[in-house]
Amino acid sequence: MKSATGYVAAAFGALALLALLAVLLDLPGPVIVVSLLVALILDLVCVLAVRRWAAFERSLIHAAQKVAVGQMSARVPTTPGGTGGNRLVQAFNQMAEALERRIAATSQEQGRLIAALNSSTDAIIAVDGEGAVTFANTAALGLLKPDAGQVLGRPLAWLLADKEVIEGLRVSSEEGRPSARLVERPGKRWLQVMTSPIVGGGDWASLVVFRDVSEVKRTEQVRTDFVANVSHELRTPLAALKAVIETLEGGAARDPDVAGDFFSRADAEVDRLVAMVEELLELSRIESGEQSVAYDAVDLTGILRRAVERLRPEADKRQVNLSLRTDGPLPAVQGDSERLERAVINVIQNGLKFTPAGGSVLVAAATLDAEVRIRIADSGVGIAREHLARVFERFYKGDRARHQEGSGLGLALVKHTVEAHGGTVTAESEPGRGSVFILTLPAG
Structure with a gap:
C-alpha cells in the first residue's frame, strides 16, 4: 500500500490537471472555482482516510508481531466510526483472545502434568530420538551422576552409565515396544526399569521409569527365609518324633522303663511343636493387626x-x-x-x-x-x-x-x-x- 505522502502528491496532481482542463474548456470562472473546491475537499477526505488506514495498518501489524512472539495479550484498538476496519479488528482480537485462552489452558495442563511427574516417587526420564534427556523429574535427579550438572540435552547413556538401562532404551526406540528390567544398584537397592516409546510425543521419543522395588525384594527375601526357617524348625522335632516312633517299633515299647522315657521325649517334642505353632499364630495376628490391645x-x-x-x-x-x-x-x-x-x-x-x-x-x-x-x-x-x-x-x-x-x-x-x-x-x-x-x- 502506498504511503500517505504519495496519496497527497497524487491528489494535488489531480487538482492541477482539473484546473488545466477547465482553462482548455473555457469554463466560467465560478464553475472552475467550485469544481476546484469540490475536488480539493474530496482530495482532503481521501488523504485523511488513507492516513487513518495507514495508522490502522501499522497497529494491526504491530499487534500481529506481538502475538507471533508469544505476547497473547496484544490487542488492536477499534477506530471510532469505522466499519470494515473494525470488523477486521474484532476478528483479529477474537482470534488473539481464543489463542490466549487455549495457550493458557495448555500451559495449565502442562504445569499440572509436570507437577504430577515431579511428585511421583518413581524416577521418570524422557529422551528424544538421539537418547538425549528432554525431561527428568525430581526423583530422577538422584539416580544420575553427582557431577551431572545440567541434565537436559545430555545423553542418558552418559548421565546414567548403566548398560542394562541403555539396552532397554535401545529396544524401546529401535523396536518400538516396551521393555522391563530388574536392575541391582549399590547398597542392595533394586530398581524396576520400564522403557516405553512415545508416539507423537515430539521431543519425548521414549519414557524411562525407574521404580524402587527394594522393599518388595526384601519382603520376598523375608518370606523365603521365613519358609526356610519354619521348615528347619519343624524338621528337628519331627525328626525326633520319627526316631522315637522307630525306636518304639523296634522293640523298645516292650520295656516299660525305656518306653516311658521315649514317650516323655515324644511328649516334649509335641509340646515344642504346639508352642511353635501358637507363637507363629500369635505373631501373625499381631503383625496383621488382627490382635488389638485390650487397655x-x-x-x-x-x-x-x-x-x-x-x-x-x-x-x-x-x-x-x-x-x-x-x-x-x-x-x-x-x-x-x-x-x-x-x-x-x-x-x-x-x-x-x-x-x-x-x-x-x-x-x-x-x-x-x-x-x-x-x-x-x-x-x-x-x-x-x-x-x-x-x-x-x-x-x-x-x-x-x-x-x-x-x-x-x-x-x-x-x-x-x-x-x-x-x-x-x-x-x-x-x-x-x-x-x-x-x-x-x-x-x-
Whole structure:
C-alpha cells in the first residue's frame, strides 16, 4: 500500500490537471472555482482516510508481531466510526483472545502434568530420538551422576552409565515396544526399569521409569527365609518324633522303663511343636493387626513377681540365680496384662537359656519420668555386635554360642508386644559379658 505522502502528491496532481482542463474548456470562472473546491475537499477526505488506514495498518501489524512472539495479550484498538476496519479488528482480537485462552489452558495442563511427574516417587526420564534427556523429574535427579550438572540435552547413556538401562532404551526406540528390567544398584537397592516409546510425543521419543522395588525384594527375601526357617524348625522335632516312633517299633515299647522315657521325649517334642505353632499364630495376628490391645490398668509389679516365680524352677534346674529388684512401687500402665507377662517371661527365659550354671539373671524395674523401665540382665555368653541388631527378628538365633533350643520367635513377639503398648525394647551386649534387655513402657 502506498504511503500517505504519495496519496497527497497524487491528489494535488489531480487538482492541477482539473484546473488545466477547465482553462482548455473555457469554463466560467465560478464553475472552475467550485469544481476546484469540490475536488480539493474530496482530495482532503481521501488523504485523511488513507492516513487513518495507514495508522490502522501499522497497529494491526504491530499487534500481529506481538502475538507471533508469544505476547497473547496484544490487542488492536477499534477506530471510532469505522466499519470494515473494525470488523477486521474484532476478528483479529477474537482470534488473539481464543489463542490466549487455549495457550493458557495448555500451559495449565502442562504445569499440572509436570507437577504430577515431579511428585511421583518413581524416577521418570524422557529422551528424544538421539537418547538425549528432554525431561527428568525430581526423583530422577538422584539416580544420575553427582557431577551431572545440567541434565537436559545430555545423553542418558552418559548421565546414567548403566548398560542394562541403555539396552532397554535401545529396544524401546529401535523396536518400538516396551521393555522391563530388574536392575541391582549399590547398597542392595533394586530398581524396576520400564522403557516405553512415545508416539507423537515430539521431543519425548521414549519414557524411562525407574521404580524402587527394594522393599518388595526384601519382603520376598523375608518370606523365603521365613519358609526356610519354619521348615528347619519343624524338621528337628519331627525328626525326633520319627526316631522315637522307630525306636518304639523296634522293640523298645516292650520295656516299660525305656518306653516311658521315649514317650516323655515324644511328649516334649509335641509340646515344642504346639508352642511353635501358637507363637507363629500369635505373631501373625499381631503383625496383621488382627490382635488389638485390650487397655486396662496393669500392675507391673505383680506381673514381674509372677513371671519370676513361674520361671524359678527352671532357673534352679539350670543352677542359675534368678532374682527380682524394684525401686519402690511401680505405677500402673495401660495395656494387656497377659501379653505383657508373656513378653517378660520370654525375655527371662532367653536369659536363662544362654546363662551357664553358676550365673545369674536379674530382673529390675524403676520409674523414670513418665515411663517404667524394666531391665533384665544376664551373665550369659553375650551377643556379638554383628548379631545384636537382628536379635528381634523372627527365627534369628545369631552365632553358634546362642544356637540352642527354642523357636527363635520369642524376642520377635516381645518386640511386637511392647511396641503395641507404645513402648520400646532394646538390647545391649558383648560376647562373654552377658546381655541386657530393656523394656520401656509409658506409665499411666
